[in-house]
Amino acid sequence: MSGPGDASAGRAAVPAIAVASLYQEYLVTRQTGRAVRDGIERLFADRCGESLAVIDFRDVVVIDFSCADEVVAKLVMGFGEDQDASGNLFILVRGVRDDHMDPVEGALRRRGLAVAAERTSGEPVLLGDVDPDSGEAWRMLCACGRIRSHELAQKLGLEPGSCDRLLADLYRRRLVRRCGDAFESLSFAASAADDRSPPQELQRDDGPAPNDG
Amino acid sequence: MSRVIDVPEVLDHRGFEQLVRYLPAAEDAAGARILFNAKHVRWVSPYGLIGLLAVGQVARERTGLSPRIEAPETREVRTYLDRMDFWQSAHEVFDLEPGATRSHGASDALLEITPIRSHHDVHAVVERVRERSAAILENHLHYPKPSVIQFSVMLSEVCQNIIEHAETVGWVCAQTYNYRERLGREVLMLAVMDVGVGFEGSLASEHARRFGESWSAATALEAALLFGESRFRDPGRGQGLQAIRKQVEKWDGMLAIRSGDAQIALVPDWDDYPPMQRSLPAFPGAQILIVMPARTVKAR
Numbered sequence: 001m002s003g004p005g006d007a008s009a010g011r012a013a014v015p016a017i018a019v020a021s022l023y024q025e026y027l028v029t030r031q032t033g034r035a036v037r038d039g040i041e042r043l044f045a046d047r048c049g050e051s052l053a054v055i056d057f058r059d060v061v062v063i064d065f066s067c068a069d070e071v072v073a074k075l076v077m078g079f080g081e082d083q084d085a086s087g088n089l090f091i092l093v094r095g096v097r098d099d100h101m102d103p104v105e106g107a108l109r110r111r112g113l114a115v116a117a118e119r120t121s122g123e124p125v126l127l128g129d130v131d132p133d134s135g136e137a138w139r140m141l142c143a144c145g146r147i148r149s150h151e152l153a154q155k156l157g158l159e160p161g162s163c164d165r166l167l168a169d170l171y172r173r174r175l176v177r178r179c180g181d182a183f184e185s186l187s188f189a190a191s192a193a194d195d196r197s198p199p200q201e202l203q204r205d206d207g208p209a210p211n212d213g
Numbered sequence: 214m215s216r217v218i219d220v221p222e223v224l225d226h227r228g229f230e231q232l233v234r235y236l237p238a239a240e241d242a243a244g245a246r247i248l249f250n251a252k253h254v255r256w257v258s259p260y261g262l263i264g265l266l267a268v269g270q271v272a273r274e275r276t277g278l279s280p281r282i283e284a285p286e287t288r289e290v291r292t293y294l295d296r297m298d299f300w301q302s303a304h305e306v307f308d309l310e311p312g313a314t315r316s317h318g319a320s321d322a323l324l325e326i327t328p329i330r331s332h333h334d335v336h337a338v339v340e341r342v343r344e345r346s347a348a349i350l351e352n353h354l355h356y357p358k359p360s361v362i363q364f365s366v367m368l369s370e371v372c373q374n375i376i377e378h379a380e381t382v383g384w385v386c387a388q389t390y391n392y393r394e395r396l397g398r399e400v401l402m403l404a405v406m407d408v409g410v411g412f413e414g415s416l417a418s419e420h421a422r423r424f425g426e427s428w429s430a431a432t433a434l435e436a437a438l439l440f441g442e443s444r445f446r447d448p449g450r451g452q453g454l455q456a457i458r459k460q461v462e463k464w465d466g467m468l469a470i471r472s473g474d475a476q477i478a479l480v481p482d483w484d485d486y487p488p489m490q491r492s493l494p495a496f497p498g499a500q501i502l503i504v505m506p507a508r509t510v511k512a513r
Contacts, residue, residue: 029332
């Protein structure tokens with residue numbers, strides 16, 4: 001088994017990490033959502049190689065379905081799933097509360113998408129459209145931090161081939177990161193990157209004003 | 214010369230229907246300014262209140278003349294109109310006497326009549342009601358704490374409906390009152406109206422061909438409310454109304470949407486609203502009524 005920080009599991013460069021703190025209490029309306037998404041996309045416009053966008057929801061009091069669609073679902077659609085090799089951008093949503101769950105999950109499910117997230121307690125949670133087997137594999141991977149496919153298969157009591165397919169699909173959807181011959185959770189990748197260098201933050205000036213259209 | 218429309222004594226959703234029915238006859242007198250005689254109004258609901266603005270706006274657009282309005286004589290109703298900021302919005306619809314725009318001072322309403330023209334207004338409304346809705350939903354209606362945020366989300370989505378589909382100004386207001394007639398307990402009534410293109414017009418370009426001859430205001434309302442269709446091909450669109458519907462159902466509330474000549478409603482056990490009405494007198498835009506009843510001890 002490869003636990004968090006286990007150097008024996010696959011090695012890979014730590015991704016560049018950028019934290020987009022949403023300094024807004026009210027994430028409502030599509031226009032606001034578009035402005036927020038534009039700010040986040042600008043952060044990654046010139047990046048090459050692997051990047052991890054950490055979207056911090058801790059300040060958000062209200063998010064409606066329309067804004068969740070613009071900020072989260074469209075970011076995942078544009079940056080997350082089914083990217084080609086040149087566009088390795090992963091998305092992790094942090095600071096998710098119960099109040100955020102319905103709009104964010106609803107927006108993602110409408111588009112058949114999913115995103116890796118953490119509750120305010122740090123507990124990992126997969127939001128959106130994911131089948132139960134993939135969800136279970138993802139949660140076990142999060143518990144381990146970084147793990148090889150055959151080791152995860154053992155833990156889950158799966159055939160190695162089945163586990164390979166689940167992990168390949170989670171990676172295709174950018175819900176986990178590939179790390180040499182292992183896979184790691186995005187929370188684990190974010191923590192590892194945090195330890196190495198301070199993340200680049202979305203500056204307040206980069207984000208939209210509360211009523212910016 | 215004026216044509217007079219008598220505003221019903223009870224100006225609620227039924228009173229609004231009466232106003233809509235009276236309107237065409239009044240418009241027929243070419244060059245006549247319409248006078249809304251509200252002198253005998255004894256009771257007004259939030260829906261009736263912004264309904265009067267909506268009918269006034271349509272009269273103005275159709276005749277090219279700002280209608281006049283005779284204020285209610287009953288002191289309670291006059292005070293209520295003042296408290297709900299009726300005259301501030303009426304100023305842009307009716308030809309009012311100078312000084313008719315009164316300021317109310319402190320109000321106990323959850324949300325006074327607020328015009329919705331852009332997403333800035335939606336932000337303002339959501340931010341404004343947060344504190345008040347916490348007090349009203351938790352203390353008066355005994356809703357659980359998360360309902361305060363859920364109400365904000367619903368309010369935001371229902372107001373955005375105006376911006377997304379109406380292409381014109383709309384109004385929103387919300388107020389609690391004792392709904393003796395039906396329930397014998399308090400309810401929160403949220404009313405949102407516009408006089409824009411309506412559901413049939415908004416969804417036509419994307420869906421009318423599929424429905425063929427059966428395309429109508431009623432089918433457009435069903436497509437939007439029951440099946441989450443929108444005027445966009447984007448699957449992410451149309452979820453606002455779906456979210457509102459689910460939330461209202463969860464709260465055992467009532468939701469009615471009138472548009473064109475039809476009205477669709479989600480009807481709880483405690484009400485007897487018809488689920489679908491067709492062949493109503495045509496009226497532009499969309500008129501949305503949400504009623505959320507106080508939770509009983511058993512439901513808490």
